[in-house]
Amino acid sequence: MKKWLMLLLTVGLFMLLVACSDDDSSGNNDSDDNNDSEATETDDSEGASGSGDGVELDFWVFGSAGYDVLADEYMEENPNVIININEGEMEDVHNNLFTSISAGSGAPDISMIEVSNIAKFMEASDQFYNLYDYGAEDVKDKYLDWKWLQAESVDGSFQLGLPTDIGPTTMFYRTDVMEEAGFPTDPEELAAEIDTWDAYYDAAQKIYDKTGKPITDSPELMFNAIRDQQDQQYFNEDDELIMEDTVKEAYDFTTKMIEEGYVGQNSLWTPEWGSAMEDGSYATLIGAPAWMIANVKGNAPDSGGNWSLTTIPEGAGNWGGSFLTIPAESEHPQEAYDFIEWLVSPEIQLKSFHNNGLFPSAPEVYEDEEFLATTDDYFSGAETARIFAEAAESVQPVYMGVNYSIANDEIVTALTNVAVEGADPQDEWDAAISRIESQLERQ
The missing domain is CATH 3.40.190.10 (Periplasmic binding protein-like II)
Structure with a gap:
C-alpha cells in the first residue's frame, strides 16, 4: 500500500511540474512571436544571399552605356533591389577600383572594366568573385568565344566578368x-x-x-x-x-x-x-x-x-568593349550576379544596341530580323x-x-x-x- 501511495504522489508531482512548464511556455509565446517577426523584418530588409530581395548594389560605370535606364527597369521588376549607379570617366573608374581593392575597402558591388584593363585586374583575381561560382558556366555559350576568353583565366578556372559590348x-x-x-x-x-x-x-x-x-x-x-x-x-x-x-x-x-x-x-x-x-x-x-x-x-x-x-x-x-565584375567586398554576390546576368542577356543587349549603340557580344542577337535590318542614312x-x-x-x-x-x-x-x-x-x-x-x- 505504501508503494502505491508513493507512486501516486510521484505522478501527481510530475503532472504539477508539467502544468507549470506549459504556463511558462504560454506566457513566452508573445515574446517568441515578436522575435520571429523581428527576424523576418530583418531578413526582408537585409536580404539573404541569393534571394535578390532587400539589397542595395553599388554599380560603377563609365561611358554612355545607358545602364541607368536599364537599372530602373530591373528595379521595377525586382522592387526589393536598389541599384545605385556611380558614373565616372573610364580612367577614374579603373584607378578608383584598383585603389579600393588594394586597400580592401571602398569597392562597389559591381564594376565595369574595359578590355584593355582586364589582364591587370586578373592579376588581382583574389579580390573578385569567380563568376563560375554563381552561374556563369550556364550562360557562357551565349557569347562570342573570343569575347568570353578575354575575361577568363588562362587555365579556364576563373571568370572575372560577364561580357558587355564589343568593337x-x-x-x-x-x-x-x-x-x-x-x-x-x-x-x-x-x-x-x-x-x-x-x-x-x-x-x-x-x-x-x-x-x-x-x-x-x-x-x-x-x-x-x-x-x-x-x-x-x-x-x-x-x-x-x-x-x-x-x-x-x-x-x-x-x-x-x-x-x-x-x-x-x-x-x-x-x-x-x-x-x-x-x-x-x-x-x-x-x-x-x-x-x-x-x-x-x-x-x-x-x-x-x-x-x-x-x-x-x-x-x-x-577595339574596345567591357565586362561587368563583382569585387570580393560585395556582401551580396548572388544578387549582384543575378543583375549583371540580366543586364548582358541577349534581349537586353539588343535594347542597349537600339538605345545607346552598344554592339552586342551575344551572337543570338545577330539572328534578330529587326537587328539585321538596321541601316543608317548618315552612312x-x-x-x-x-x-x-x-x-x-x-x-x-x-x-x-x-x-x-x-x-x-x-x-x-x-x-x-x-x-x-x-x-x-x-x-x-x-x-x-x-x-x-x-x-x-x-x-
Whole structure:
C-alpha cells in the first residue's frame, strides 16, 4: 500500500511540474512571436544571399552605356533591389577600383572594366568573385568565344566578368573620295575590290594619283587595323615580349605607306583628326569599331551621305568593349550576379544596341530580323548591324597582357615620329623596343 501511495504522489508531482512548464511556455509565446517577426523584418530588409530581395548594389560605370535606364527597369521588376549607379570617366573608374581593392575597402558591388584593363585586374583575381561560382558556366555559350576568353583565366578556372559590348573593326569610307578615284561606292562591291592588304595598297596608290589625298589619315589606326587581326600581338600568355614575330609586319606596312604619302599625320582624338572627318581629306577610316559611328557623326555633322562602311581587308579585329565584375567586398554576390546576368542577356543587349549603340557580344542577337535590318542614312543607308556582325564573328581570340599599354604607347610614338618628323622606321622600331624592355624591367 505504501508503494502505491508513493507512486501516486510521484505522478501527481510530475503532472504539477508539467502544468507549470506549459504556463511558462504560454506566457513566452508573445515574446517568441515578436522575435520571429523581428527576424523576418530583418531578413526582408537585409536580404539573404541569393534571394535578390532587400539589397542595395553599388554599380560603377563609365561611358554612355545607358545602364541607368536599364537599372530602373530591373528595379521595377525586382522592387526589393536598389541599384545605385556611380558614373565616372573610364580612367577614374579603373584607378578608383584598383585603389579600393588594394586597400580592401571602398569597392562597389559591381564594376565595369574595359578590355584593355582586364589582364591587370586578373592579376588581382583574389579580390573578385569567380563568376563560375554563381552561374556563369550556364550562360557562357551565349557569347562570342573570343569575347568570353578575354575575361577568363588562362587555365579556364576563373571568370572575372560577364561580357558587355564589343568593337569589331570595319572600314569606314568617304563615298565622294572613292567615286572621284574611280572606285565603286556600294559596300559589297568596294569590299570585293579591296579584299586584301595588297589590294588596299594598290587602292592607296590610285586614290593618291587621282585625288592627291591619302587613303587614311591616322598612322595609329592604319597600324591597329592590321595588328588587331593577329591572334598574338605584343605578349604571349607567359607575358613574354613577342613583338618581332607578330606585329612587326603591321608596323612595316604602315611605315611604308607613310613614307609614300598614303597615310596622313593626324593623331587620334585631336581637333585636326576630327575636322578631317568633315573635310573629306582622306578616303578611309580604317579599323573603325562600331562605337566610332557616334564619333564620326559628332565630328562631321554635315557629311551625312558622304560616309559609308564595309568590311575590312582580310578579316577584322576588335577595339574596345567591357565586362561587368563583382569585387570580393560585395556582401551580396548572388544578387549582384543575378543583375549583371540580366543586364548582358541577349534581349537586353539588343535594347542597349537600339538605345545607346552598344554592339552586342551575344551572337543570338545577330539572328534578330529587326537587328539585321538596321541601316543608317548618315552612312549612305549601309546595313550597319549586319556588317559589324559579320566582322564580330571573324575576330580571333588574343591575349593582351598586363603590360599591353606600355608596348602600344611606344609603338604609337614610333609611328608618330616617322609620320611627323620623317624619322627612319627601323631606328624608331629599335628605339621603341628598347624603351619597352626598359620599362618592363622596372615592373
